Amino acid sequence: MNNSTNSTMSRVEKTLARRYRAEKRFRVYGLLSILFGLACLAILFTDIISKGHSAFLQTRIQLTVELDPEELEIDDPTDPDQIRGGYYQGVIRDALAERFPEVDGRSAKRALNALVSDGAVYQLQDELRDDPALLGQEVSLWLLADDDVDTYVKSRREGQAFAGMLGEDQVQWIESLIASDDLRTQLNTTFFTASDSREPEQAGIAGAALGSLLTLLVTLVLSFPIGVAAAIYLEEYAPKNRVTELIEVNINNLAAVPSIIFGLLGLAIFINWFGMPRSVPLVGGLVLTLMTLPTIIISSRAAIKSVPPSIREAALGIGASRMQMVLHHVLPLAMPGMLTGTIIGMAQALGETAPLLMIGMVAFIVDLPAGVTDPATVLPVQIFLWSDSPERAFVERTSAAIMVLLAFLILMNTLAIWLRKRLERRW
Amino acid sequence: MSMNEQYASAVGGANELKEGRSMEAYTDLAGTDHAEVSKDRTREKTVGKPLLESAKMSTRNVKVFYDDKQVLFDVNLDIGANEVIAMIGPSGCGKSTFLRCLNRMNDTIDSCRVEGDLTLDGQNIYDPKLDVVPLRARVGMVFQKPNPFPKSIYDNVAYGPRIHGLVDHRAELDEVVETSLKRAGLWEEVKDRLHQPGTGLSGGQQQRLCIARTIAVSPEVILMDEPCSALDPIATARIEELIAELSENFTIAIVTHSMQQAARVSSRTAYFHLGKLIEVNDTEVVFTNPQHKLTEAYITGRFG
Ligand SMILES: Nc1ncnc2c1ncn2[C@@H]1O[C@H](COP(=O)(O)OP(=O)(O)O)[C@@H](O)[C@H]1O
Numbered sequence: 001m002n003n004s005t006n007s008t009m010s011r012v013e014k015t016l017a018r019r020y021r022a023e024k025r026f027r028v029y030g031l032l033s034i035l036f037g038l039a040c041l042a043i044l045f046t047d048i049i050s051k052g053h054s055a056f057l058q059t060r061i062q063l064t065v066e067l068d069p070e071e072l073e074i075d076d077p078t079d080p081d082q083i084r085g086g087y088y089q090g091v092i093r094d095a096l097a098e099r100f101p102e103v104d105g106r107s108a109k110r111a112l113n114a115l116v117s118d119g120a121v122y123q124l125q126d127e128l129r130d131d132p133a134l135l136g137q138e139v140s141l142w143l144l145a146d147d148d149v150d151t152y153v154k155s156r157r158e159g160q161a162f163a164g165m166l167g168e169d170q171v172q173w174i175e176s177l178i179a180s181d182d183l184r185t186q187l188n189t190t191f192f193t194a195s196d197s198r199e200p201e202q203a204g205i206a207g208a209a210l211g212s213l214l215t216l217l218v219t220l221v222l223s224f225p226i227g228v229a230a231a232i233y234l235e236e237y238a239p240k241n242r243v244t245e246l247i248e249v250n251i252n253n254l255a256a257v258p259s260i261i262f263g264l265l266g267l268a269i270f271i272n273w274f275g276m277p278r279s280v281p282l283v284g285g286l287v288l289t290l291m292t293l294p295t296i297i298i299s300s301r302a303a304i305k306s307v308p309p310s311i312r313e314a315a316l317g318i319g320a321s322r323m324q325m326v327l328h329h330v331l332p333l334a335m336p337g338m339l340t341g342t343i344i345g346m347a348q349a350l351g352e353t354a355p356l357l358m359i360g361m362v363a364f365i366v367d368l369p370a371g372v373t374d375p376a377t378v379l380p381v382q383i384f385l386w387s388d389s390p391e392r393a394f395v396e397r398t399s400a401a402i403m404v405l406l407a408f409l410i411l412m413n414t415l416a417i418w419l420r421k422r423l424e425r426r427w
Numbered sequence: 428m429s430m431n432e433q434y435a436s437a438v439g440g441a442n443e444l445k446e447g448r449s450m451e452a453y454t455d456l457a458g459t460d461h462a463e464v465s466k467d468r469t470r471e472k473t474v475g476k477p478l479l480e481s482a483k484m485s486t487r488n489v490k491v492f493y494d495d496k497q498v499l500f501d502v503n504l505d506i507g508a509n510e511v512i513a514m515i516g517p518s519g520c521g522k523s524t525f526l527r528c529l530n531r532m533n534d535t536i537d538s539c540r541v542e543g544d545l546t547l548d549g550q551n552i553y554d555p556k557l558d559v560v561p562l563r564a565r566v567g568m569v570f571q572k573p574n575p576f577p578k579s580i581y582d583n584v585a586y587g588p589r590i591h592g593l594v595d596h597r598a599e600l601d602e603v604v605e606t607s608l609k610r611a612g613l614w615e616e617v618k619d620r621l622h623q624p625g626t627g628l629s630g631g632q633q634q635r636l637c638i639a640r641t642i643a644v645s646p647e648v649i650l651m652d653e654p655c656s657a658l659d660p661i662a663t664a665r666i667e668e669l670i671a672e673l674s675e676n677f678t679i680a681i682v683t684h685s686m687q688q689a690a691r692v693s694s695r696t697a698y699f700h701l702g703k704l705i706e707v708n709d710t711e712v713v714f715t716n717p718q719h720k721l722t723e724a725y726i727t728g729r730f731g
């Protein structure tokens with residue numbers, strides 16, 4: 001008897017060791033997968049940040065500009081028309097010629113003038129508009145440098161100067177500016193205030209961000225009420241029969257349809273049939289509404305389902321109508337879940353590119369959109385456009401735009417989590 | 428009680444009925460239709476005195492189906508004004524289902540179908556033209572599990588008066604809330620924290636809050652479905668006291684699985700068995716001298 005228990009125990013012990021080893025392996029596998037995921041994320045972030053961080057800085061050149069009324073062709077600096085029509089290029093050229101008197105010859109002068117961005121004229125314009133008294137005076141200004149200068153300065157700082165399109169003399173002038181402390185990098189506000197531009201140093205994401213905002217606004221205004229109403233109807237009112245079952249299955253199917261199909265649908269219906277304009281946030285929002293609706297309906301239905309039946313019974317038992325029950329009790333309790341679903345749907349919509357390409361939101365748009373019917377582009381499409389541009393300075397801007405997009409996404413997801421924590425109630 | 432008296436009371440109750448189908452019930456109950464009864468087991472007559480001379484609510488030939496499954500068979504029962512009637516029986520026998528017919532809470536279950544005549548003060552409550560909203564204001568309900576709204580204590584009680592437009596201004600509402608809480612015996616415990624969530628109260632307090640919420644709309648009938656089954660003995664005793672007090676003003680129908688509770692709080696008791704109403708009598712009679720062998724078996728604890 002004793003013997004037999006002993007032998008059982010020893011056999012069990014043998015398998016025990018094996019079981020523990022298996023368990024340990026199992027845990028290690030799990031840990032490895034998590035580490036792999038984290039590593040990918042870390043690589044992604046370091047790559048994007050290392051490429052993109054420099055886009056937040058911008059090179060400027062200090063020049064002493066004489067705002068000569070004759071050269072500028074402005075005699076009344078309080079007249080906005082004159083300010084807009086001023087010939088600023090000339091005074092900038094003069095200032096450069098003064099800073100580098102040794103430069104002679106047409107092509108050399110053109111090369112010298114190319115150091116300053118075309119956008120510098122707007123800077124002068126703004127200065128003069130803000131302070132008309134400056135007319136006729138000499139002012140020292142930090143003017144926007146050309147993107148090639150910017151790229152050179154940034155790469156030089158990192159140890160391997162990249163001259164690219166710059167000529168030898170241009171590099172010398174830059175070095176001379178650096179030596180005399182007339183060249184510096186500062187916060188790139190243009191990136192946050194400007195729209196797209198062919199010139200990288202003048203390009204910004206404000207237009208795309210505003211386009212995204214308008215598009216998402218349309219999406220939210222349409223998809224939240226429609227989605228919630230559909231969810232309420234399906235959960236609270238619809239009879240359970242074949243038809244509602246079919247609707248249910250199709251809503252789930254719709255959630256799995258590739259987004260580009262929605263783009264094609266939008267192109268066919270909204271643009272070709274209804275004759276809406278291309279490339280506008282209104283159509284983008286409509287298309288993204290089609291795409292987000294299933295997500296919102298599904299999550300809202302789950303939220304409604306999770307409201308305990310006892311609360312419904314309590315409301316009905318005291319004589320609330322169905323609508324009162326829904327509005328007073330079910331909706332408030334389901335709201336956190338609905339909002340979470342909506343925000344996740346919105347985050348998806350924010351990152352969506354393919355369907356918007358189909359409806360022409362891929363156009364090059366320089367103006368800030370003023371409304372939902374103005375041509376606009378959106379952040380992910382802007383990223384796509386920049387990533388396709390040959391200028392080296394767009395590389396960092398692409399990464400920087402990705403950082404901005406990621407920041408928005410993280411913000412939205414944090415908001416979703418916060419809302420859920422905030423509004424969650426126990427019963 | 429003699430057979431004659433029983434007959435008389437049955438006739439008395441049935442005389443008030445107008446529809447032909449109800450007369451059938453009366454014939455059944457009067458026992459003049461033995462041949463048919465024996466043919467159709469489902470129409471076995473209820474012993475005791477299910478019918479009253481004057482009833483607040485009355486039910487005739489109530490049959491309830493969930494899809495095709497019948498769970499109530501020809502229930503004929505009167506509920507008198509200001510009485511407490513207890514419904515007892517083994518679980519699954521249809522007590523809750525019957526109770527929920529009385530304020531049409533069964534409407535919320537898609538698969539549920541109710542047949543028969545149910546009246547409140549002589550008015551058919553299953554009339555398609557009748558609105559369930561005022562009906563449920565007149566016939567309130569307290570559920571098995573305390574289910575306060577996840578709102579403040581005040582808002583819980585004020586909800587009914589608000590949606591039914593029973594009050595015109597805030598002071599009036601305050602008063603309704605206070606009197607309702609007082610009548611539910613909860614005022615002293617919560618008067619200093621009216622604006623804290625009702626879900627933060629103890630189970631027994633929550634159930635009294637639910638009772639306060641129900642009586643705040645001044646219903647005529649209160650249905651209670653095992654209101655103490657989730658409570659401890661002390662909270663149960665409080666609710667039972669409360670039921671006794673409330674019976675002065677309200678008609679109460681209470682489902683309970685505790686025979687002691689039925690004996691303590693009710694004046695009449697109805698015994699259900701497998702969807703049939705077996706026996707209805709004064710509570711004392713049911714517990715001391717049950718007339719049907721199934722009732723006897725149940726109260727002596729042979730099944731439950
Ligand atoms: N929603 C429902 N759907 C289908 N059957 C139900 C439903 N509710 C109750 N039943 C059935 O009806 C019968 C009576 O139930 P119920 O009235 O809850 O009994 P009791 O309250 O006496 O325990 C039971 O057999 C139960 O399974």
Ligand SMILES: [Mg+2]
Pocket residue numbers: 522523524652
């Ligand atoms: Mg029950």
